[in-house]
Amino acid sequence: MVVVIAVSVYCYWRKSQQAEREYEKIKSQLEGLEESVRDRCKKEFTDLMIEMEDQTNDVHEAGIPVLDYKTYTDRVFFLPSKDGDKDVMITGKLDIPEPRRPVVEQALYQFSNLLNSKSFLINFIHTLENQREFSARAKVYFASLLTVALHGKLEYYTDIMRTLFLELLEQYVVAKNPKLMLRRSETVVERMLSNWMSICLYQYLKDSAGEPLYKLFKAIKHQVEKGPVDAVQKKAKYTLNDTGLLGDDVEYAPLTVSVIVQDEGVDAIPVKVLNCDTISQVKEKIIDQVYRGQPCSCWPRPDSVVLEWRPGSTAQILSDLDLTSQREGRWKRVNTLMHYNVRDGATLILSKVGVSQQPEDSQQDLPGEPPGGRHGPRHALLEEENRVWHLVRPTDEVDEGKSKRGSVKEKERTKAITEIYLTRLLSVKGTLQQFVDNFFQSVLAPGHAVPPAVKYFFDFLDEQAEKHNIQDEDTIHIWKTNSLPLRFWVNILKNPHFIFDVHVHEVVDASLSVIAQTFMDACTRTEHKLSRDSPSNKLLYAKEISTYKKMVEDYYKGIRQMVQVSDQDMNTHLAEISRAHTDSLNTLVALHQLYQYTQKYYDEIINALEEDPAAQKMQLAFRLQQIAAALENKVTDL
Template identity: 25%
Template sequence: MTLLNVIIDDLTILTLNGTFEYLADPTFDNSNKSHKVQQSGGATFTIHGEGFNNVGEITVERVDKPCDVPTDNSAVCETPPKLKNQPDSQTIIVKFDGLILPVTIEYVDDPTFKKFEGLYEYDKESAIQIKVNVGNIKMYIGDLQYKVDVNILGITVVFLAAALVTTVVIGMLAVIVLKKKKKKAIKEFKMELITREEMIRKASREEFADAQMNIRDIKSDLVTARVPFLDYQTYILHLLFPNQDNILVHCLLEDMIRSSTKKQQKVLFRRFDSIVLRLMVNWLQIGLFRHLTSHSGMQLFMLYKAVQTITEMGPIDALTGSSKNTIAEEKLLKMRIEHQNLTLQIDLNGNSDQHYPVKVLDCDTISQVKQKCCAQIYKNKPASEIPHNDELYLEWQEGSAGKLTLNDIDNTSEKNNGLVCLNTLKHYMVNNNSKMALMYKPHVEEDVYVNSQGFRTESVTSEDISLLVADNGEGEVVEIQKWHLVY
């Protein structure tokens, strides 16, 4: 700290009362290297060190603008233009008040610029001139015309609104079309339902009328021929030994009595029920014989014939016993079977004097046709007087190849995956009102028919569901599987 005396013209001495403080000179970073700048000058370079704020002004020779001091550790200065006829590497002087810092500058050629070839447009209102300043270089390169400002936001909003409206309209049209289609489908479904209901009503009325006619025929037959009741002895025999003939019953009783011991004789007639229960059931059935023959037998027989008639009016599977018209759900034929009603003119045993009209279905097997023929010809006859299917054969007298014997299985039967389909009237292409003969089988068959060579024919009933057999020509029995309506 010291006082400052100011002497003016050696005559006037001015002593300032203020005090002055001397600060340390700035120091410089030795890492300052040479800088490459354009020859026109005006480029900036940075000097690093300490104490730059202690200096009043930092200047560069031949540069009017003083250096900027952003911090105490750095100063940003401009370069002067290159001296003519001097080498590219020159030393310039940077003055920190009375302190001088030499800085090496490496001058390079000034950059060049290409002017615009035309008028460039941009999104503003008026044209402007484009000038480029690089250091002390100021270059005019052309004009810039701003184009009309487009309201992108407005266009986007309009576009989105139009897309939204279009989507809404398309959606509404789609909903309207779907509703119309739905209404049309519902209307068509209702019409189809009404049509099917009408068809069902018509078929029901026709079947009901046919059933009424059949029941009327049954009543008229019963009035004349009466119900075929069994005699008391046969009734008791069938009650105690169902599905057995007399010879077999006597043989069975003799064998059972002969082979049984005293302990086994107590359970001789016992099945799965208790003795008391079996005695009660047999006593009731025996006691009802007179009541059946005199009162309720007629009604029960009518009920049986009515159920049989209604059942046989629809398709029945010959192997499983499933029927389209049944009162038992487990025996309901759930498949839709296309069928037609046929009426056959049956000649019994070749006697052409009398023909029996028999109503059948074209999906009936030959055994079913023979059963219906026997039911019509031998109606109201005892079961013992009705011949069995195995005792009869059906002959088509108007076949395309002449007389043709129809069988459930022959060499024309349809085979698929090892299964054989039972022959039906549709298989033989039998027409309505065809003439056929129901013949008793002779003991020795000498006639050879077109469809019976090399194959043993068989008859199938609904009770015979097991695998049936065919002859392979060598006397050996080969098991084959069969199907009728249900595959």
């Protein structure tokens, strides 16, 4: 028996030693790779800073394009919904016949008063959450409607959130798994917390964290656009994301073209492009440069402008696809500046023309292009043909069969290629490192910069841990991580268009996702041991992750040591937010949408109210029936 135990212990020790050696070896190899690209990174970073200097000046002159409060909350709360930007909460259109509008509006104000009864609202939420068909998506949407409807009384909203949160905590404590709390947004209160953080941190984003985040976004965009981007496959030469890396070496050359914007009476504007850019990509770069002093939402869409080249006495309209497009069997290649033989220093003319006036082919934009191009008549055509390529032609069925019988040599070559790709990823990472660090520091800066809501809620979590005798620091760390970094910052980092007036291309989004994942890894206490099978994002930031983890730990410690934010101070702060922004929100639309849930589960809600002594005393069921009678244009049975 002793021998068996001894052998087991030895085997375990040996395996641990092997894993440790493997970890150290990989770490050493990564450091060697980083060393090999360090000089290139320094040069690239210097070039990037010089090239971004003009844009930095624009930031100081025009300010960072932070969205107004209503647009920001609309996007954070409702843009991820199934209807996207067509959601009624974003459009603000209430579908009510005009003769009925005064009666409906009056009834909705009465419904608002009812929601301001804590007894009614808690019963309302409990009843909905008890319905099996009330899905996680419905809970998220309902909570966002509630946030808008109660925005005028954020102190009351916070009180409701705290009450529901304590109930949720009790459930997890009873089930003996408190660590799992706040991992997802599967309850109304979890989404209420997300929205509460978004509301309370808006000003902080504007004043502090917004600028480093915006500069990080612009740096990624600038770096990505310096190299080829496959418009069809959505892959780039310069990226942090290995799945979005353009594997093949594409020959390309940078060009500077002079652009004249027709009917605007301005001098020709120099614009940097690549000869391998599609015409839509060239249009985007031109629009970006020409209109950079204006908000992105005011820019013309690429499919609403025509690009013309006049090499001599004749004029040629440039399009992604036309009769000159190169064909190879069933495949058609998207036109580029190289295809048209446009050279460095060429003059291009940009004109705004109605879609109906454009040549048929120029209306056709590529799948996955920015808004405007996505909904054109051509998208369906491309879906049907599915035989369009830009820089790298996808493997055809015939080629696929051959590749499956690939030689051992090919597999060995892939190993070498992977290292080359990792070097390229490390090069981009090194170039962007200062921007990433600046953003992390702005978000994880303890002390005076911490918003009062963060201190208030973190203290609340500490109090609850003490009350329930939860002494495991890991659990409290997880609660804090799930309530702020993962619930708010990761969402903003992955979706800069939630806070800025910008368009985020898929290739930029791919790199932002890697940084967001690194931020998430920094917030966990679990040690990630590297191996050859580790995801590339973990390999990329292997050297920095321990520094980032310490920043998170120090941030939490710093907040714990800050002066407490009293209930009175927090309520004053919330009242100021309510006063400043409630009038701009679609409160009436939110109330109308909330009532749809009352209508759907009417009998269940009435029963719950009639069974609750406090609700009976206030005649809440009767008040709801009166509101239902007015809103649904029917006579009440009471």
